[in-house]
Amino acid sequence: MCSDAGGFHLTVSSDGATVGRFDALVELGRSHAVTTRRGFDVALAQADPGAAADALGRSLTLGGAAWLNQVHGARVIEVHSPGAAGDGDGIVTDTEAMGLVGRSADCPLVLVADKAGEAVGMFHAGWRGCAGGIAGELISRLARRFGTDASGLVACICPSAGPCCYEVGRDVYEAVLTGMGAEAARLFDRRGERLYFDMAAAIRYQLIGAGVGEENVHQGDLCTMCRNDLFPSYRLEGERAGRFGAIIAKKQPPGGQNQQAREGNN
Numbered sequence: 001m002c003s004d005a006g007g008f009h010l011t012v013s014s015d016g017a018t019v020g021r022f023d024a025l026v027e028l029g030r031s032h033a034v035t036t037r038r039g040f041d042v043a044l045a046q047a048d049p050g051a052a053a054d055a056l057g058r059s060l061t062l063g064g065a066a067w068l069n070q071v072h073g074a075r076v077i078e079v080h081s082p083g084a085a086g087d088g089d090g091i092v093t094d095t096e097a098m099g100l101v102g103r104s105a106d107c108p109l110v111l112v113a114d115k116a117g118e119a120v121g122m123f124h125a126g127w128r129g130c131a132g133g134i135a136g137e138l139i140s141r142l143a144r145r146f147g148t149d150a151s152g153l154v155a156c157i158c159p160s161a162g163p164c165c166y167e168v169g170r171d172v173y174e175a176v177l178t179g180m181g182a183e184a185a186r187l188f189d190r191r192g193e194r195l196y197f198d199m200a201a202a203i204r205y206q207l208i209g210a211g212v213g214e215e216n217v218h219q220g221d222l223c224t225m226c227r228n229d230l231f232p233s234y235r236l237e238g239e240r241a242g243r244f245g246a247i248i249a250k251k252q253p254p255g256g257q258n259q260q261a262r263e264g265n266n
Contacts, residue, residue: 007026008218008220010036013059015039015059017038017039019036019039020220020222022111024154028113029251030248030250031060031062031097031247031248032060032111032246032249033056033059033245034109034220034246035244037232038230040244042244045242046232049067049101049243050083052101052103052243053066053067054082056099056247060249062097063098064081065099065100065247066079066084066091066099067084067091067100067101068085068088073128074129075137076088076090076123076134077092078092078093078141078145079100080093080095082099090121090124092120092122093119093120094119096250097250100122101247102245102247105234105237105241105244106160106225106234107161108125108200109157109246110138110207111156112138112142113154119145119250120248120249122247122248127176127197127199130176135155136206136210139153139210139211140210150211150212151211155207157219158246160200162225162226163189163197163198164226165196166196167195167196168188172197180202200219204217
């Protein structure tokens with residue numbers, strides 16, 4: 001079993017797929033899943049994100065799923081119906097049983113839920129999204145559109161390329177410091193002449209800075225590069241890499257994911 005303080009763990013769903021869940025979201029009754037290679041078509045998610053999003057929505061017996069053409073930016077889109085939502089990297093809704101889907105092959109996907117039950121959100125954030133402030137943009141959109149209080153949000157950072165493996169160049173370092181300020185230098189680890197960036201820590205820093213309680217930010221502490229057996233990795237596989245997915249919806253369907261058993265050791 002894989003877990004951390006945020007309660008991220010792998011489960012085997014009723015259809016035999018291995019997916020990740022966050023206890024913090026289960027406790028709120030939010031339908032969600034983080035897919036792996038086991039039982040999810042990572043090649044389809046790369047080639048046809050709409051078909052993959054529909055499949056994820058059906059797997060959670062939701063009323064539909066919305067997805068983005070992810071562009072490594074900071075645009076957040078509000079949706080109330082399923083299907084393609086346009087170009088952006090953040091998506092929010094207050095519509096019941098509407099799945100919000102992201103896909104990745106190293107970049108963090110972040111699932112956000114309002115404890116009061118008013119809205120949910122999802123965003124995709126690589127180094128460009130971190131530099132552009134995507135986390136703050138999504139928190140601000142939730143507040144403006146649905147009246148959510150940042151202190152009442154739970155945010156769960158899905159598995160991504162970790163600081164153990166995610167080597168970057170000086171251009172990334174400078175872009176992140178320009179976007180986040182000089183204090184962001186601590187998010188980089190220098191090993192000789194090489195720089196490694198902690199994207200999840202950058203997102204955590206931005207979420208807390210936007211008002212989310214530190215105790216309400218959770219992380220699925222698995223590196224997609226270390227665990228390429230579970231997750232596609234663009235850094236390792238290049239253009240042939242598939243995509244894993246993450247989905248969240250406002251309500252959990254009756255008889256849903258709480259009935260699923262946790263997977264044993266991988």
